[in-house]
Every structure is written in C-alpha cells, then in structure tokens.
Amino acid sequence: MRHFDWRPLVVSSMMIGALAAKAETRPQYGGTLHVIMRAELRSLDPADFNSANVSSANLSSTNPNSTDTAQPDSFARRSLTMLMFDTLVTVDKNLRIQPSLATSWQASADNQRWQFRIRSGVKFHDGTPLSAEIVAASLRAANPAWKVSPDADSIFIVRDSSDPELLEELALPRNAIVKRNGNSLPAGTGPFHIVDWQPGKKLAVAAEENCWSGRPFLDAIEIEMGKSFREQMTAMDLGKADLVEVAAEQTHQVSRGGRRLATSTPIELLALLYARDVASPQETLLRQAFALSVERESIRSVLLQGAGQPAASILPNWMSGYGFVFPTAADLPRARHIREQMHTTPTWTLGYDTIDPMARLLAERIALNAKDAGLSLQPTVASATDLKLVRIPLASADPWIALANVAALAGVPLGKEEGSVEDLYASEEALLTTQRIVPLFHLPVSYAASTTLNHWALRPDGGWNLADAWLGSPNRVQ
Numbered sequence: 001m002r003h004f005d006w007r008p009l010v011v012s013s014m015m016i017g018a019l020a021a022k023a024e025t026r027p028q029y030g031g032t033l034h035v036i037m038r039a040e041l042r043s044l045d046p047a048d049f050n051s052a053n054v055s056s057a058n059l060s061s062t063n064p065n066s067t068d069t070a071q072p073d074s075f076a077r078r079s080l081t082m083l084m085f086d087t088l089v090t091v092d093k094n095l096r097i098q099p100s101l102a103t104s105w106q107a108s109a110d111n112q113r114w115q116f117r118i119r120s121g122v123k124f125h126d127g128t129p130l131s132a133e134i135v136a137a138s139l140r141a142a143n144p145a146w147k148v149s150p151d152a153d154s155i156f157i158v159r160d161s162s163d164p165e166l167l168e169e170l171a172l173p174r175n176a177i178v179k180r181n182g183n184s185l186p187a188g189t190g191p192f193h194i195v196d197w198q199p200g201k202k203l204a205v206a207a208e209e210n211c212w213s214g215r216p217f218l219d220a221i222e223i224e225m226g227k228s229f230r231e232q233m234t235a236m237d238l239g240k241a242d243l244v245e246v247a248a249e250q251t252h253q254v255s256r257g258g259r260r261l262a263t264s265t266p267i268e269l270l271a272l273l274y275a276r277d278v279a280s281p282q283e284t285l286l287r288q289a290f291a292l293s294v295e296r297e298s299i300r301s302v303l304l305q306g307a308g309q310p311a312a313s314i315l316p317n318w319m320s321g322y323g324f325v326f327p328t329a330a331d332l333p334r335a336r337h338i339r340e341q342m343h344t345t346p347t348w349t350l351g352y353d354t355i356d357p358m359a360r361l362l363a364e365r366i367a368l369n370a371k372d373a374g375l376s377l378q379p380t381v382a383s384a385t386d387l388k389l390v391r392i393p394l395a396s397a398d399p400w401i402a403l404a405n406v407a408a409l410a411g412v413p414l415g416k417e418e419g420s421v422e423d424l425y426a427s428e429e430a431l432l433t434t435q436r437i438v439p440l441f442h443l444p445v446s447y448a449a450s451t452t453l454n455h456w457a458l459r460p461d462g463g464w465n466l467a468d469a470w471l472g473s474p475n476r477v478q
Helices: 007-023 075-084 132-142 166-170 229-237 248-256 281-293 296-302 332-339 357-372 399-410 421-433
Strands: 032-036 089-091 097-099 102-107 113-118 147-151 154-158 192-198 202-207 220-224 243-246 260-263 268-274 347-351 376-380 387-393 437-443 446-449
Touching (some): 075 192, 075 202, 229 243, 229 248, 243 248, 248 260, 421 437
Parallel strands (some): 032 243
Antiparallel strands (some): 102 113, 202 220, 243 446, 268 387
C-alpha cells in the first residue's frame, strides 16, 4: 500500500505544542477545569458513536428529544472518550502508533490475523482488573462484524480480508475499551472517572488517583453541553469557561483578543447529505444541476470570513494528494440548462442544526444559489428532510478510514478499503457518483483556551488532550 503524506497535520500539531510550551508555567496539581461544547451527548459508551451504526437519517439530528442510541461522531465526543477510556494503541503527534492497553502486537503476513498482548496490572475505575475477556467483549460490541477472541493474556482479531489499517482503526476513540455494567454507567481505565452525568447537559469527571498511566494534574473537569459558539465565547469572556470551541469564521477575531487559540489542518467536512438514493434519471439531472449551483467561493468569502477550503472532494487535499482535481467553481449557465430540460421540479427541504447559527445562514445562502438555477430548496429545522447540512469529522488521518467513515454515514458501502492512491481516488469518485453527498468545504477545528490552562494540545484526530494539562498562573516562571 502506498504511504500518504500526513506531514501537514504533524507540522500543525508541533506548532500548537510549541505555542503552548512557550506560555506554560511550572506544572502543579489541583483545580477544576471548565469546558463548554455544542454537542449534546446522550451516551458515554464509545460503541454508541460507531459510524457504522449511524446513518445519514439521524446525522446531526435537529430533534433534541430524539431517543436514538446511535449518535454521530464529533471532535468533542472523541475528547471526552479519551478522558475516561483507553484504546489498545494510540497515535502520537507524529502519527506513529504507540502502545497503550496493548503492550505489543503482531500480524500474519496477509494482515488478516492479529494478536495483541494485554497490559497487566491495569484496573477499571470500578476496581475490576483489565482482562483479555473484557477487552474482547468491548471490541465485539463496537464492531459486530469482527471476530475477536481472548486467549490467556492476549486477544486475537481475525478479519475476513486483509486489514493493514487495523492499528489505526483500534486507535479510534470509538474502539476504546469499556467494561459495560448493564444499566449502570460504563467503566474505563482512563485518567478521569465519572462523578456526575446528566445526558445532553453536563458531565463531571475527577482524577483517577491510581490510573495506570499516572494521575493527571487536574483534580476535576466539568463539561457543559448544548451551547452555541456565541454562548461559549460569552462564558469565556465572563471567566466561566477555560476551554471552548471556536467557529471557523471567528478564529481571526478570537486570536486578536489575546486568548490562546489552537487550530488544526482542515479535518472537518461540511457537506450536504441526501436522505435517500436517486429515484429516477430526472432526479439525477436535478441533483447535478443543484451541485453546480453552489457558489462556494462567495460563501467562503462572505459567511466563513475566508476560513476553510472550498471542496468538491470528500477527502482534503493534504490527506489524499488529489483533492484539487475535483472542480469547486459554480456553473450557473450549465445548471440552468439542465434545469430547463425538466418540465417540473419538486421543492426539496434542507435541514440544518439549530444550535449552529452559521448553519442557518449557510442553508439560506445555498437555497438562494439553487433559486438562481431555477430550483426550489426550503431550509427547515424539521428532523425529516430531503437533505441535511452536516459537519462530518474525518475519523482518522488515514485516508481509507476517513473515506469509509463518510461512506457509512452516507449509507453507501465502500467497495474497497485499501490499496494505492489510484484505488483511493477511484473509491472516492464512485462514492461521489452515487449523488448521496455534496462536499462543500474542508474546515479546521479550533479551540480557545484561557491563559491559565497550560500544556494542552490538539490530538491528531482533532480532539483535545487534557491528560497532562494543568491550571496555573499566566505569568511564566523562569
């Protein structure tokens, strides 16, 4: 398999680390960190956020009372998972695989049969020792199609075909090792344990004194959920938050405010997802006309304030190397010509996330673009719509894993999940040909932190790493 160039993400991570190191003071224990996020998590079980279990029908649902167990992935979700749970292996800032709950591993020559030796002396937060049996059960729950079996102090994973990306898959937060306790909260082995959990509203965690990887510096972290970007920045201005999310279009303003800002490479896909497959040749033409009507450059310039990159590809160029091949420019004359071939056109409904004020503006602007092409698009906050405007976190820096994640969310099986860059391009083009997804932009993920938060950094997957963070004076100690 051809190796892909992931250096841009590595450089970004190193720069963020350098900026944090420049401002930090001498490490100290104690304190409660206050975090605010947009996501409204209904479950803490990583398996409930498996992309294979989340369809485009419930992705970015606008219904706050939804009882669906499966929820879409998010950067905040990944961050919270790694506070409480560990994976068998991890990916460092240089995108190298490192041991975690597995101390070593080996694979057969065809990468189909894998053995992982489980770390000894590790306990879950409820005092239960980590065992191969619990590890195997946890991975089977997250991946029903996998064949996972325990054997003494090891587990074996047997795949139906060669899986050279298995290590990268096991490093994903959704594959964190969990001890499930029936109707009780799941137990993990991470640096923090659960103290208070109010689904969709609040999560409080406290330092695990006997964590196998060492006690964290922070005593506790309190996370408030379901707050818009505006509400988060207001809380930070009032001194009520130490770490908040920042909308892509707000990064310039935040950086001028003197706060610590961390921004990744573009690892989030802003796209339109259709709720169903194309039903007729006429609909194929209408979807083609609609895709040609979207004026990405003007939307980026006006609404996104120059943030992000216009995209007609699913994978960003830094990840695949060929993203520039897909044209992003609008072609209204061609869109109108296609529309004129239709005697009648339906009115499509476009759903958007009510907690994201930019989503409404984007939906309205896209609807105006469609109107210019002679199409009818109605933005709505209803849960059942013809299309949805969604933000899709790319699951991994590995392009095959990222593409497979998007394909699963779009409800389209990916024919091949390994191979050369040519194979990757063919798979992505095939996914786009289904007309289930219209890529719009590749966006970075950004966070603002108070000057008292030290030694925190973005993970390679876009989440934040707080295991080694600490609170201290903003004045640097020499």
